[in-house]
Amino acid sequence: MIRLAILLLALAAAPSWAAIDIYQFDSDAQQDRFHRLTEELRCPKCQNQSIADSDAEISQDMRERVARMIREGHSDEEIVTFFVDRYGDFVSYRPPFNPRTAILWVGPLTLLLLGGVGIVLLVRRASREAEEDDQ
Known part of the structure; x- marks a missing residue:
C-alpha cells in the first residue's frame, strides 16, 4: 500500500521534472x-x-x-x-509557393474539387438509376 502511494506521488510529480x-x-x-x-x-x-x-x-x-x-x-x-x-x-x-511546395498549396483544393465532382457524379448516377427503375 505504501509502495503504491509512493508510485502515485512520483507519477503526479513527473510533469514538474520536465525541463523548462x-x-x-x-x-x-x-x-x-x-x-x-x-x-x-x-x-x-x-x-x-x-x-x-x-x-x-x-x-x-x-x-x-x-x-x-x-x-x-x-x-x-x-x-x-x-x-x-x-x-x-x-x-x-x-x-x-514554388515547384517543390506546390502540392502543399494546390493539393488540398484539388482533392476537394475531385471529391465534389465524384459526389455529383454519384448523385447523378443514382438519380438516373432511380428514374430507370420507375419506368
Whole structure:
C-alpha cells in the first residue's frame, strides 16, 4: 500500500521534472519575436508540432539557436531562412509557393474539387438509376 502511494506521488510529480527553457532577452520585443518564431517553426522530428510545443532534443536545439540569433540581431526572415536551408520547407508552417511546395498549396483544393465532382457524379448516377427503375 505504501509502495503504491509512493508510485502515485512520483507519477503526479513527473510533469514538474520536465525541463523548462528560460531565455534572457534585452527587451520584451525580442521575447515576443522568440515566441512568435518558435510557434512558426515546425519540429523536424515531431509530427505537426511547433518547436515551442515539442520536447524533442532537436526542438530544444532549435529554440536555443533562435534565441541566439535574435540576440545577435538577425531578422525574422534570416532566422526562418536559416532553418529552411537546414531542414527544408517542411520546417515552416508557411512554406513558400514554388515547384517543390506546390502540392502543399494546390493539393488540398484539388482533392476537394475531385471529391465534389465524384459526389455529383454519384448523385447523378443514382438519380438516373432511380428514374430507370420507375419506368
